Structure formats: structure tokens, C-alpha cells
Amino acid sequence: MESGFFLINRRGPVAHLAMNRPQRANGMTPQFWTELPRLLAELELDETVRAVVLTGEGKNFTGGMDLSAFGSITALLKAEPGRAAHSLRTLILQLQDAFTAIENVRFPVIAAIHGACIGGGIDLISACDMRLASSDAYFSIEEINIGMAADVGTLQRLPKLISPSIVAELAYTGRRFNADEALSFGLLSRVCSGKDELINEAFALATEIADKSPLAIAGIKRNLAYSRDHSVADGLDYMATWNAGMLRGDDLMKAVQAKMTQSQAVFDDLLKQASLPG
Numbered sequence: 001m002e003s004g005f006f007l008i009n010r011r012g013p014v015a016h017l018a019m020n021r022p023q024r025a026n027g028m029t030p031q032f033w034t035e036l037p038r039l040l041a042e043l044e045l046d047e048t049v050r051a052v053v054l055t056g057e058g059k060n061f062t063g064g065m066d067l068s069a070f071g072s073i074t075a076l077l078k079a080e081p082g083r084a085a086h087s088l089r090t091l092i093l094q095l096q097d098a099f100t101a102i103e104n105v106r107f108p109v110i111a112a113i114h115g116a117c118i119g120g121g122i123d124l125i126s127a128c129d130m131r132l133a134s135s136d137a138y139f140s141i142e143e144i145n146i147g148m149a150a151d152v153g154t155l156q157r158l159p160k161l162i163s164p165s166i167v168a169e170l171a172y173t174g175r176r177f178n179a180d181e182a183l184s185f186g187l188l189s190r191v192c193s194g195k196d197e198l199i200n201e202a203f204a205l206a207t208e209i210a211d212k213s214p215l216a217i218a219g220i221k222r223n224l225a226y227s228r229d230h231s232v233a234d235g236l237d238y239m240a241t242w243n244a245g246m247l248r249g250d251d252l253m254k255a256v257q258a259k260m261t262q263s264q265a266v267f268d269d270l271l272k273q274a275s276l277p278g
Contacts, residue, residue: 006036011207014050014206017036018056019032036099040052040101047269052105053206054110054112059114062124063118106218110206111125112133113198114133114137115136129224131182132201141170162186
């Protein structure tokens, strides 16, 4: 795997994607938006990957979209209005898809946040499965401060994670909030004392998840996402259909036997994804 924006490492079944543009607060260039979904798709094809930890190099997690790298948007706004609007909508949809890719992969993605997480950073972490932060982390739905509404996921995902009233306040004002506030809102699952502890905690969590049945983990992720956007009745029906098709005795027996013997069960990887002939 190669990337110009991310550092990519492996710790056994856990993959580590680190945004690597520290001199610009890991601002999201066009390269970020194309590489993130591509890298996730490549990791999805690797049956040995069971979790991903997402971090930022340097002093900050991310300062959000690097608008200076999107000169094409300024030029676009000067074009014929109808065609410009159509082209801009297509671009926004492509940006949205980069974060939807996080939701679509079979394994959990854990965001480990330190320093600044603003603008597009909120869109990014809202799509992740879990969020941890260091005590120095701070957040802002920054878009209102540059005269626009957040358009790549924050306004759609964040109200499913925390109180809609709190989201409204943060989106309308663009004010900064710290890690302790984010924890009290329910946006974070824990706050760590510093970056080193944060990274260790994130990898410990990812490793614990990676020890579980990958088939069960994939089922949990898919059903959590489905239930978020559907009624309880629809979610229950989907869950019944999922387990009717995916629940298998091998992993169940391994888990039960390990519990009885107070040992660690070892679960097989998922099968390598079949490719089209040709």
C-alpha cells in the first residue's frame, strides 16, 4: 500500500492510518479525499485486517479541509450558474463518499484525536465507529465561521451520536469545545492524559476487538449502521435475517470452549474476497 498523505503501518491485525501533513495541521488536500477511500478499500480486501486506528501526525489531528488546495472550487463558482451548481454538487458527493467509506468497511475504525479537530475533522470522526481523545483535544464545527453549512456528514451523523440540541448549538455558533465537553456529550468514549497514552489506549482497544470473531464484528458494525437509519422493527428484522445467514457454530463453539477453559479463543480470518474472473 502506498500513500502520499497517510503513513500506513500494521500491528498484527490492526492497521494504522496516520494523516501525515503536520506542517499544515494535517489539512485535507485533494489527495486526502481520494486516498482515504482507496486505502480503506485495499484494507477491506486484506482478510487479516480486523481493525483500523486513525491518527494525525504532529501537534494536531486535523485542521479540516485545506481550502487553499481547492482552487478549482473558486474557479467553478465563476462559471455558468447551472453548470457550476451541477459540478459542485458532484464534487460534494465525492467528498461525502470518502467518509461513507469508513462506515462501509467491515471492520471498526477508531479515531484517536489530539490537538485540533475542526471543520472536516468533525465530519471524519462522526463517520468513525469509536472516538478517543487526549485532554488537549479541541473541536469545532468550523464551517459556519467561513459562511457555509457543513456539507460532508457532520449535520447528518452527529445528531445520531449526541443530542440534536447540542449539535444545533455547535453548528450555529461554531464555538470550540474541549475534550471533557465532548466526553460529556457522548461524542467520545474516553479521554486520555496525553498523546502517547491516547495512542496506546486506541491500539489496546483495537487489539481487543481484533481478538473477537471477525464475522461477529462485521455483523455488529453492519447492524449498528442499519439500525441507526431504520426503525426498531426494521432493525430487528434485519438482525434476524443477518444471523440466520451468518451465525455459524464454529465461532460459537470456540468462544464457549474458551470461556469454559478460561483461555483465549483464536478465530479464523474471513475468507479472502473473491475477484471477478478475467
